[in-house]
Amino acid sequence: MTRRTNSKKHKKTKRHNKKRGFWLRRWLIKTGLLLCLVTVGYSVYLDYVVKREFAGKRWAVPARVYGRPLELYPGAALMPDQLLNELKYLGYTKVRYPSQAGSYSRNGSRFLVHTRSFVFWDGKESEQILDLQFSDFQLSSLKTASGKSVGLARLDAPAIGSIYPVHNEDRVLIKRSELPKKLVQALVAVEDRSFYQHYGVDAKAIARAMWANIRARSVVQGGSTLTQQLVKNFFLTRERSLWRKVNEALMALLLERRYKKDEILEAYANEIYLGQDGERAIHGFGLASHFYFKQPLHELTLPKLTLLVALVRGPSYYDPKRHPERAKKRRNLVLKIMRDQGLITDKEVKHAALAPLGITGVKGSSTGRFPAFMDLVRRQLHRDYRGEDLTSEGLRIFTTLDPWVQKQAEKALAEQLRHLSSNKKELESAAVIAGSQSGEVLAVLGGRTPGFAGFNRALDAVRPIGSLVKPAVYLAALMQPERYNLLSPLEDTPLSIQNRSGDVWTPKNYDHRSHGTVQLHQALAHSYNMATVRLGMSVGLDQVVNRLQDLGLKRPVNIYPSLLLGAISLAPIEVAQIYQTLASGGFHSPLRAIREVLTAEQQPLQRYPLIVEQTVPADAAYLVNQVLQEVVRSGTGQALAQYISPQMNLAGKTGTTDDMRDSWFAGFSGDKVAVVWVGRDDNKPAGLSGSAGALRVWGKIMQNIQPVALEMLLPESVEAVWVDPVSGLRAEEHCAGAIQVPYIIGFLPSGHSSCVSKSNGSLFDDLLEGFFEWND
């Protein structure tokens, strides 16, 4: 019975147990299902994240900005130093014989340069070995290595910066096929030996790492695969937690399921963080190669490749610029591991381990070497492109910057400012240099410290321009040839002008003297204020403003009489625009910093063409420019002779504002127009006139960049005739003191000086002249 009861009891318990087991099982199944669902859901979510991020972020490449490529052709005004400078900037290595692209050899004035292939807007320039010979301040011969003469070739365009987004990540995209074999071998050998075998996570490596860490009682080794490292770089924050580790492993598995090893490797090579350049983060081997060696990745030799791999473990700890010894040790360790795995020979290791690190000395700054110019490029680009396109689409932007001109100008400006400011420390300066016929901006100097990305004075220091405005006043006058010519008499005598509100303005000359009756050209050449105001008032203020606008002024101006002496505030680049129009004889070309834009796939996207607009008649522009040459020859710009031979016939104008707060010089040669401002940021008197300050900088810049002489062609409607300078009457070459003066045809002086009437050839001369005028 007891057994029965027992059994009953048993049965009961069994049933009870059964019931409990059933409930437990159901609970377990339910929870399991739920867990499964959550896990699957989470995985799907992670998978989505992986897919989205991998496909999207992978291609976020900042626009890369290039300077002008150096054009090589026989007869080019190029010096060996200039070529050398360019090759250095481009990271060409000097060798005994340039068998590899990106290298050169030199023997005196002869160079062998193995150029790199490079895709320009108008097509690809293939790599070739060029034989260059210099003599007489020019590139005298250009041939291929086999002796075939070459008409024209260009070097690759110098990279001058990139436009990266707010999170300051910069990279140069590299395809899997472009990754050097030795780099991949080294990377796999050092970071993830079983990369090609595992599914994203390497259990053996984790175990090994844990064992090593336990033995060392600290984290000495990581068991992360390359895939895990990529995931960490790609999606995750820097926090260290188990949850993150789990996530990392899960995503690594998902990534491996979705993408091929090569795709993962490519993403890794582009994503990996390899250094810091101020605010700019250096990502990927492509950019790191340019950043550390100034060479494209495929040109790197074994020691340089292994150095990059060495950096993966800790770019700041092994920073080759700050800790060269550490970096070298780590690099040599990478080499040793490669040898141990049979990837390279003993000989290769020995050779590579002895090699220097090969870091290029140029100290990087976060905004590149040409922050002021890049600023201009960015502003011009933002008119046409969305910010995210510039920072992520990998556009290639070809600009007009001439690194050589920029460097020479920086040197000149720094040197001259040192001289000028021995006791005036706060002195600042800015300059803009452009091609006079093309409007291409060659160099922008935003301040006296080159490479310093602060206040860009060339673009943003809006200051009164003083006498730089005067050419517009005289242009307005000379465009009324029935009233004015170069010899027109002007009164340089005191005057007072009352404006509508009753204020009286009494302009004074710089030397506080009155010069009496002067000729129009003298008044401009010597920058006489009173004569200029009288002339401007008689021509009309509105006319002067119109001429300023014709010359390229965009900013609205207040039309006060003081405008005639430069009470109008402009930035140096705006002044450069005005003088560009004069420099090209009345043909206005909007200043451009960008030539072309290519897509990441090297396809032409956009071009900024050369625009030419005749806004000022050639004859009046010619007459004004004649006087601007006189300024340099015998007027306020005479001091230029200290820097440049007067035979260059340069034209220019000085400018000084009240209490010598601003010192300006603007002018041009046959090929370049340049503007220099010197003053103080706090707008206090700088104590320098235009000729004592800005002119010295301008002269030195021009001296350094070797301009072309200014030879102006007589426009069709201008004729130069001999006149008696005192009376302004027609004379002849033989007459004492006679000078040749250009006039606009139709407005030649009518009377003849006594010298002519005494000679007996006047009738025939007139006949001859009539004949030729008719014949022309």
Added chain:
Amino acid sequence: MERLVITALVLLSVMLTGCLESAYRVGAPITERGHSSTQTFPEAKSRGAQQESEPAPISSEVEKNQEVQIAVYTPPPRFKAKPISSAAVSNLIQTATQQKNAGNMIGAAATMERALRIEPRNAHLWNQLAAIRLMQKQYHQAEDLASKSNALAAADRDLRRDNWLLIAKARRGVGNMSGAQFAENKANFSQ
């Protein structure tokens, strides 16, 4: 009386020297350029022709065509002045021509701009860029570029004429008929 005769003689000689002078002036560019052209002087023309292409043997020409028509006045063929450019620029001009012929106007313009960077004061390059802009129907640019070419053309009459004709077409393109007429007159005037 005697004075009158002398004056007349002197006047006559002056006119003649004038002619000679003008002849010299027109012909001058030939010596400078090697293959400029003129309309007035046959010797200049043949000299230009020799440089341009092989001169056809005249005798065989006459044998083939028995009937030789002699026109009262045949305007001498115009030989376009070849620009004096460096090898570099000549290469680029060739490239630009190929691009133009292939209908790649933007490419041709870019190539001409590259040439202009090398020789910014070569009037022929400005003229060719103007021609490209005209083909693109960018009339204002075409006109201003041709004017720019004129400003640098100096004594190159052929180039001036070509520029004025180009300006005339550009002005016609924007419906400025009187301006076009004026430009055409200038073209004929500069002949």
